[in-house]
Amino acid sequence: MSEVVLDMLPEIYRQWLPEVFWRPAIPERKATCDSCAMCLPEGAQLSKEQADRQGFFQPDLKCCTFQPSIPNYLIGGLLSDERPLFAEGQRRVKDYIALRIGVHPQWVRPSNKQLLLLQASQQSSFGRSSQLLCPFFQTPQNNCSIWKFRDSDCSFFFCKHEAGEDGRTLWKRMQTWMWTLETKLSYHLAKSVCPSFSWALEGKKKKVTRLAIHVLEERPMPDDEYSKIWGEWAGKEEAFYRACYDAACALTKQDFDNIMQEELDETLPQLAHLYNKVTSPTLPQFLIPHPELTIQQMNDELSLFVAYSRYDPVLLPKEVEDLIQAFSAEETVQETLQRLYDEQEIEVEEAFLIGLHQLRILIEPT
Secondary structure, eight states, rough: OEEEEEEEOOOOGGOOOOGGGGGOOOOOOOTTTTTTTTOOTTTTTOOOHHHHHHBOOOTTTTGGGOOEEEEEHHHHHHHHHOOGGHHHHHHHHHHHHHHHHSSSSSSEEEOOOHHHHHHHHHHHHHHGGGGGGTEETTTTTTTETTTOOHHHHHHOOSOOTHHHHHHHHHHHHHHHHHHHHHHHHHHHHHHHOOOOOOOOOOOOOOOOOOHHHHHTOOOOHHHHHHHHHHHHGTTOOHHHHHHHHHHHHHHOHHHHHHHHHHHHHHHHHHHHHHHHHEEEEEEEOOOOOTTTOEEOOSSSSSSEOOOOOTTOOEETTTTTTHHHOOTTTTOHHHHHHHHHHHHHOOOOOOOOOOOOOOTTSEEEEO
């Protein structure tokens, strides 16, 4: 169990990251990875096609139908670790490097073909198609072989959130902050290990619109193009990644702050604000029903509400449908609560309304 937010990340970051990452962890109890909360419940009688249509993940795929871009220093950390626990992950990474597909001095990343598949099919097939499965996912264990050296995409992804949209927003912003860290740090380390590299910084995220024929056919990059990128380190990629890890371990806190100064100054206050919003939520002055809220009656007592995320529907008493319609932009929340009590003797706890707002069943009017 994580004690601080930083525990969600690889160990190397402990020497550098700022205060907000040392705050108490926020458990996402609904996102149960070992027993995937997005998979069909045990004993349910649905075909694969029916389960796909209803949005359930496959238990042998889960949310690992995604391939991350792993920065050079984390790859080097994995390859340098002598613990037997990581032997399988090392084997898989070495095999991937040997393919010379998606192998760059800054990253070990998906090929452009895989990125295009991910971008085009994520809405329909995430969690459901083996064509998108990460090469570092291992079966029959159904877990990650490189988990201790995972990137920020995998560290901060949750299918469900205790604080609803506020939780999702916090993790997405932390993920974005870490994307910048991974990009800047991996570039700095690559240039430190080999100053003669002439290529420009390779961002973590890129949009793919076309494919070279060798990418389409899943062949290695042509030798001349590969050598232009890797220079004197071509054929010595594993050693290069280890050298990047060693260079990272030698960085001081001041070195790190110099690399990330802009983000430390400009975006850290936003992360702190979002963290506080999750851990100390307040009730807005005005609330209205979400205009795109979907409600499905499940039985005589319960309805299924879907608002901020299709991955996180919530079962609530059927009476909540009528309750949320009582709120409008014409009166404050406190006025509505008083009216409900005066007219119908209905008492609603503020904590319940905060929960409805976090789930975006109720939203602030614009």
